[in-house]
Structures are given as structure tokens and as C-alpha cells.
Amino acid sequence: MIFEQSWRWYGPHDPVSLKDIKQAGANGVVTALHHIPVGEVWSMEEIQKRKDLLEESNKRDRFPLHWNVVESLPVHEHIKQGKGDKATFIENYKESLRNLGKSGITRVCYNFMPVLDWLRTNVRYRLEDGSTALLHDLQDLIIFDLFILKRERAEEDYDPEMAERAKSRYPQMPQEELERLRESLLMALPGDRKGFTLEKLRQGLESYKGISAEQLRDNLVDFLKEIIPVAEEAGVKMAIHPDDPPWPVLGLPRVVSDIDDLNYIFSKVPQKANGLTFCSGSFGASEKNDLPGIIKTYYDRIHFVHLRSVQREADSRFYEANHLEGSAEMYKLVRTFYECQKGQKREPIPMRPDHGHQMLDDLEKTTYPGYSAIGRLRGLAELRGLEMGIERSLEN
Template structure:
């Protein structure tokens, strides 16, 4: 096999139960301790408490689950900003790595995106078949930025043509459409029950006013040079998640968006414990990214895989397609993983990312992208594709 089939689970409050995850065919559980404030240490006791939930479920059936990936162990904004408090926060991060390793959890996904982990302009965009998907459209981002957020000098981030189109569309929007746009762009992060407000987002953006792309890169390397030796000592791998979307938003710099960014990160901190979460959706949102080439170049650095596809309507405008459709060319990606895996004893944890809301899941209180049936469909399709490729090419 190429992949260890995995499923993201948000813990005891997740509407998708552990028993449902088993029935979906996943063995690996990708989870995190969202209840712990960002920057605090994850104690061994808290980590073991999550493991105990899996073990309790395992006692009920012979089908076993295990915690194979942390997604995510968040990096505090003060570390990204390079503030004086970062050194203590990095020490806390090191301690969390050590505690996770002591409990047997040794793959950690994280990101270095300022403030926002991801950005969509409609989290329930209706498709032709009546299911819903996540949508990102630059014109809508501009409308929010200029007319709702009213970020200082926001107009300077966009061309006159885009600003004109945004003005025209904004004037045509109904009150309900404006509400949907605002709610989608202020969507809480998974595990963040408070969510963002306009004021909270503006305050967060202000903290990055004088931080350039180069400074953010320097701050990331400072962080990695401190934590990777600890990861090496305890045989833990860190896997950075690419920017989503892979271009600047609200004036914030992006530094994990393309092959050039990856080359910079991996050359600056060459240890293979400094690795990548290969997300075909995040990287694939930009037509400039050659996904098969990224797999071939950095296969030994890829420690975790998110497989999903986006349909690129035009530059900076995409929606999330069915897993085997859209712009990703999923057959080519899985085939490349298979070819790179030959002769290497690696079973990469992989989860189906961002399923559509469909069938009986519609109208239920799922976090957008993380309903049960849409991800079940995605996992089934990906398992079938993997099975077919392995048996056709072995």
C-alpha cells in the first residue's frame, strides 16, 4: 500500500463518531487538542486522555484506530511575528513535541500562515447536483476587504480592474448574499468556538503591518532551527501545511505557497525531520504549481498527505471538486506517490480532505468541509484509485 487511510477527528464533540470513522475504513485518526490555548504546553496527561478515547473505542470492536498525526500543533502568532515572547513559546512547543513523542505520536502537522489558516468566500456553494462545496473567489475577497473590513489602504493591494468589478458586484448583492459572504470569511477555525469578528480580524492584521515576507521567512527559520533538533532527538517529524490559498490575502505575506518556497525552507533547515504536508488542494489552487514535480522532488520530505481537488474557474477563483475530478489530476498524483514509494518502506498517512455536504448530512451541524458522507465518498474513491494503480503497475 501507498497510504495509511486516515480521518480527521475533532475530538469528543465531533459529530462524526469514532465508530463511524471505523466504518469509513480509516485506521489512522488525525486529531488535535483544540481545548488547549495556543502556545500552552500539551501535557502527557492531556495527550494520553485523547489516546484513551481511541483505546476505549478499540475495546468495542476488533477494528483498531490509532492517533497517527497531530493536526495541528499551532504556532503562536508571536512566534510568526518574531516578538520577544517567542522564545518562551518555542520552549513550550518543544515540550509539547517531547510529550507527544513520549505518548507515541510522532507526526506533527502545523502551518505558518498569519492569522488565518484558510479562507473561503462561500462555505456552502451549491453545485449542480445539489451538494455544497467550499468556494474562493477573489472578487468577493476584495468586496469584503474594501467594503466590510475596510482595511486601511486595502485598495492598493488590487488592480483598478478588480476594484471596478468588486464595486459593481457589491452594488448588486442582496442583504442575504452580503451576510453569507461575511459569515464565510469570518468562519471560526476548527476548534475555535469564538470565531473571528471584524474587530478581532482588524486587530490581528494590525500586528503584521510592518512584517515583510522576508521577515516572516526569517521568523519561520528561527522557529525551525529551534524545534527541529528536538524533533530529531525524539524521532518526530514536522510537516508544514501549504498556504491556503497560496497567495497573499488582506495584505498578509505568504511563504509556503510554491516550489520556490519549499526549496527555501528545506535548504535553510536541511534535516528530513523538517518536512511537508502535501495538500493537493492548497497547492493545486495555483496553476503555477506542478504537483507531480513537487511529489518527485520532495517525496522524502512528505510526511503527511491531504488529497482533494479544486476546480480552477480562473486565476484566484476556485471551488472544491469531487476528489477524482477538477484540476488536480488525482490519478497522476497517486501514481507518482506509488512510483516514488518503490523500494522504500514508507506508509504515508493520508486523509481525504474537505468532502462535499451531501445526502443526509445536509442541514446537520458539521463544520464546512468536514461532514461524514462527503469524506466517506472521497476516501472510498481514493482507496479504489490506490488499489487500481497498485494492481495495474506492480
């Protein structure tokens, strides 16, 4: 096996149940304690409660599940901003890592994206086959920024020609399309039931005013220098998730977007516990990123894998393609993982299919965009078949 097949689960409120995950064929469960406010300690008791849910499910069914990756243990904004009280939140983070290690949970995915996580301008983009996908269109983001969010001096952050096109297009957009744009960009992250409002987003952006990419990068390195020794002692591998999309958004800097960023982070904090979540969709949104090259260069630091493909189009526009299609060249990626694994004789890395299409009867259900069951089931099945085909053809 190249990968340990896994599935993201948002806990007891997730419409995709543990039983569904077993039927999909995954046995690694990627989950987190979303109910604990960001910055507070994950206690042994709360961690055990989540483990107990899996153990109870395992007693009912013979197909075993286990919690193999935390996604994610979020980093408080004051740590990213370098605020005076960051030390308190860093100490809480360290204690959470210790508790996870004691509980046998030894991989943690996290990100260092300011204010926002992954960002899409249409979370229900209809494809030719009738399914829906996630879409990011820079032109629509500019319209949101200039005319809905009305961020001060926003126009300075964009190419003048694109800004002019946005000004021309905005008056012609139907109200329904504008509402969809607003809804998509203010959507709550899974596990966060409150979501964003325009005012909350404005406040978040204001809190980063004056913070450059260099300052954010320094704050990340300071954070890693504090937590990585604790992670090592606890037996925990940290896996930073790349920026999505891998370029600045709404005036916010991004510092985990390409190979240069990775070179900087791993040179400053060289311990192997300081690792990477390789996300083929996040890196793959930029044609500048050499995905097989990133795998080969940092394979020994890749502690977790997200496999998905985006179809890149003009002017920083992309949508989530089927897992074996699009711009990612998935065969080449999985084969590169196979060759690296054989070279290092390494155990399978936890991998989950990411951002499936909403399709079939999931179109009639209330699901979180990108995380409905059937689209991810298709993705996992395709990836499982690709993995088996590569292994069988190269080993015989």
C-alpha cells in the same frame, strides 16, 4: 499500500464519531488537543486522555484506531511575528514535541499562515447535483475587504481592474449574499468555538503591519532551527502545511506557497525531520504549481498527505471538486506517489481525504463545512479504489 488511510477527528465534540470513522474504513486518526490554548504546553496527561478515548473505542469494536498524526500543533502568532516573548512560546512548543514523542505520536502537521488558516468566501456553494462545496472567489474577497472589513488602503493590494469590478458589483449584491460572505470569512476554525469578529480580524491584521514576506520567512526559519533538533531527538517528524490559498490575502504575506518557498525552507533547515504536508488542494489552487514535480522533488520529506482537488476558474476563483475530478489530475498524483514509494521502498504515508462535499442527509445536519461525514466517506472510497487500481495494474 501507498497510503495509510486516515481521517481527521476533532475530538469528543466532533459530530463524526470514532465509530463513524471505523465504518468509513480508516484506521489512522488525525486529531489535536484543540481545547489547549495556543502557546501552552501539551502535557503528557492531556495527550494520554486523547489516546485513552481511542483505546476505549477499540475495546468496544474490533476495528482498531490509532492516533497517527497531530493536526495541528499551532504556532503562536508571536513566533510568526518575531515578538520579544517568542522564546517562551518556542520552549513550550519544544516541550509539547517531547511529550508527543514520549507518547508515541511521531508526526506533527502545522502551518505558518498569519492570523488566518484556509480561507473561503462561500462555505456552502451549491453545485449542480445539490451538494455544497467550499468556494474561494477573489472578487468576493475584495468586496469583503473594501466594504465590510474596510481595511485601510486595502485597494492598493489588488489589481485596479478587479477593484473597479468589485466596486461595481457591491451595490448590486443581495443582503443575503453579503451576510453569507461575511459569515464564511469570519468562520471559526474547527476546535475554535469563538471564531472571528470584524474587530478581532482587524486587530490580527494590524499586528502584522510592517511585517514583510521576507521577515515572516526569516521568522519561520528561526523557529525551525530551534525546534527541529528537538523533534529529531524526540523521534517526531514535522510536516508544514502549505498556504491556502497559496498567495497573499488581506494584505498578509504567505511564505509556503510554491516550490521556491519549499526550496528555501529545506535548504536553510536540511534535517529530514523538517518535512512537508503535501496538500494537493492548497498547492493545486495555483496553476503555477507542478504537483507531481513537488512530490518527486520532496518525496522523502512528505510525512503526511491531504488529497483533494479544486476546480480552478478565472481570476483566482476555485471550488472544491469531487476528489477524482477538478484540476488536480488525481490519477497522476497517486501514481507518482506509487512510483516514488517503490523507488525508495518506503512504508505507507498517512493520508486523509480533505474537504468533502456536504451531501445527502448531511445537508440537513449541523456540520463544519468541508468536514461532514458522507462527503469525506465518498472521497476516501474513491481514493481507496484509485490506489488499489494503480497498485494492481502496475504490479501484475
